[in-house]
Amino acid sequence: MNKRYRIKRNSEIDAIFKVKKVKGDSYFAIYQSDDSEATNFRFALSIGKKYGNAVARNLAKRRIRMIVSEHEKQFIKTKLFIIVVKPQVSELSYQDMKTKLTVLLKKSKLTENENE
Secondary structure (H helix, E strand, O other): OOHHHEOOOHHHHHHHHHHOOEEEOOOEEEEEEEOOOOOOOEEEEEEOHHHOOHHHHHHHHHHHHHHHHHOHHHEOOOEEEEEEEOHHHHHOOHHHHHHHHHHHHHHOOOEOOOOO
């Protein structure tokens, strides 16, 4: 996953949370906003300490970045979003995580191609 797709500034993250446009389920929540000046989508990950130790959190982040990179071509170019990972995700396998996150991305209308 290319680093130009990541949101790093706290001010940008706070602005996305303030918009309060959110879709979620018991495993993930996706906060999103639009940036008309953006040339590509950008995202951030939020995972709390209740998830597990640092090794488990980093594994979950790597898996989620991989899932996002697989859908890279389908994202709407002007979208900014934050994926909030809830502690229940630790019970899921990679395939279940991929399925749940893909469904939630479609539900939140972040992808252009609905057939995928």
